[in-house]
Amino acid sequence: MPIHDCLIIGAGPAGATAAYHLARLGRRVLLIEKAPLPRVKPCGGGVSPEVSRWLPFDLAPAASTQVTRLRFTWEMGSPVEGDFGTREPIWMVRRERFDQLIVDQAVALGAELKDANAATGFRWANHRWIVETPMGDFEGKYVIAADGALGKTAKMLGFPAMKHTLAGALEGEAHCEMKDSHTAHLDFGTIPNGYLWAFPKADGWSMGAGIFRGRQKRNLHEALEVYAPTFGIIPSGMSIAGHPIKLWDGDQVLHTQNALIAGEAACLADPFTAEGIRPSIFSGFVAAHSVHDALSGKDRALESYTRRIHEEWGSEMRWARRVAKLFYSMPAVAYRFVVRESGAIHRMGQLLCGEARYSEVAQHAIARILAGSS
Ligand SMILES: Cc1cc2nc3c(=O)[nH]c(=O)nc-3n(C[C@H](O)[C@H](O)[C@H](O)COP(=O)(O)OP(=O)(O)OC[C@H]3O[C@@H](n4cnc5c(N)ncnc54)[C@H](O)[C@@H]3O)c2cc1C
Incomplete structure (x- = not known):
């Protein structure tokens, strides 16, 4: 059996990015993906356009459209609309194209890919990880677990249960002719502790509903059935699917014996917006470099992965969690005093584009909500 430098489980943004960077660094890497690709x-x-910091190749072929404007509504009325005014737009992608582009880039650099092949078990023997799959066993010096919100790899590698806030979301795609494919829409108030969204694509919409805090149930399907027709979409024409999101809920150890966890498997999604692609790509990038350092004999290379994620992402998510807690507990106040405030769309755009940090803008938003509620 050939020995790989690193086995990567899951070919989403986190795993594909890690495979790309390890292959680029000349390492022998095997990417194992449960689903047939794409x-x-x-x-x-x-x-977020910030991902181009960690993906140094042309992402344009995967961008369906670019968003430069946001339109917020409260219970589907009281709209506020404006330009981000950021240096770069937000990209709107279809995941089967975007994720595949990163995988293709990794494979072009020499990463091996076994898709339609789930990791089903792990053994640690002779200083190597052996992963069991339907296509046979594979051996690797290191493992990166990047198998997403539903992944079981971290548990199989012996990580303790990961702390997170579990969010639920539904998403449906509608194909239609677009009059404006540069404005993203977010609706607050209709769904408690979450929002409805309509994100444009060149040839239609991605529409969805998510609950990001608390346990109260609200029929997300019902809300989408009311929201979609406001865009001229017949809900029964959309194929709607649900998926959990593991939101960040505190720093935790992300390394163990010759293994790291990255992306949503590491519960890195933003607790306020539920954005998960950017942290997945960032963590895949850092994980690849940490494994490369470990293979090069650098001391405490895997510990440095956990530390860097805490310092560069966890420190921001601490603020995002504070904003989420206040925003979703007083959404009407937050809408009136934060979302409707002049400059709010620009600040939101800056946050999403990586041109501002929560640590720079959150205190202002928190102060406005608290002042508005008193
Ligand atoms: C409805 C919804 C809307 C969202 N919208 C946005 C958005 O607009 N922007 C944004 O930034 N984020 C969004 N997110 C979050 C984002 O989709 C995720 O955070 C992101 O996909 C996580 O990337 P990942 O690489 O960690 O995991 P995934 O993309 O989930 O990839 C994990 C991969 O691992 C594979 N896998 C699982 N188990 C195994 C196994 N045993 N062996 C091998 N492979 C395995 C899976 O098949 C999968 O392909 C949304 C999430 C949901 C649910």
Whole structure:
């Protein structure tokens, strides 16, 4: 059996990015993916342009359209609309194309791919991980678990249960002629503790509904059935799928014996917006470099992965969680005093595009909500 430098489980944004960078660094890497590729993932497909920092190739072939404007509504009325005014737009992608582009780039650099092949078990023997799959066993010096919100790899590798806030979301795609494919729509108030969205694509919409805090149930299907017709979409024409999202809920250890967890498997999604693609790509990038350092004999290389994720992502998510807690507990106040405030769309655009940090803008939003509620 050939020994790989690294086995990567899951070919979503986190795993594919890690495979790309390890292959680029000359490492022998095997990417194992349960689904046949390209695979569809229920997702709004809004991607921060900041990801190009960690994906140094042309992403344009995967961009369906670019968003430069946001339109907020409260219970489907009281709209506020404006330009982001950011240096770069947000990309809107279909995941089967976007994720596949990263996988193709990794394979072009020499990463091996076994799709339609799930990791079903792991053994640690002779200083190597052996992964069991229907296509046989594979051996690797390191493992990166990047198998998403529903993944079981971390547990199989012996990580303790990961702390997270579990969000639920539904997404449906509608194909139609688009009058404006540069404005993204978010509706607050209709769904408690979450929002409805309509994200444009060149040839239609991604529409969805998500609940990001608390346990109260609201029929997301019902809300989408009311929201979709406001865009001229007949809900029965959409194929709607649900998927959980593991939102960040505190820093935790992301390394163990010769293994790391990346992406949503590491519960890195933003607790306020539920954005998960950017942290997945960032963590895949950092994980690849940490494994490369470990293979090069650098001390404490895997610990440095956990530390860097805490310092560069966890520190921001701490603020995002504070904003989420206040925003979703007083959504009407938050809508009136934060969302409707002049400059709010620009600040939101800056956050999503990586041109501002929560640590720079959150205190202002929190102060406005608290002042508005008193
Ligand atoms: C409805 C919805 C809308 C969303 N909208 C957005 C958005 O607009 N923007 C945004 O940034 N984020 C969004 N997110 C979050 C985003 O989709 C995820 O955070 C992101 O896909 C996580 O990437 P990942 O690589 O960690 O995992 P995934 O993309 O989930 O990839 C994990 C992969 O691992 C594979 N796998 C699982 N188990 C195994 C196994 N045993 N062996 C091998 N392979 C395995 C899976 O098949 C999958 O392909 C949304 C999420 C949902 C549910």
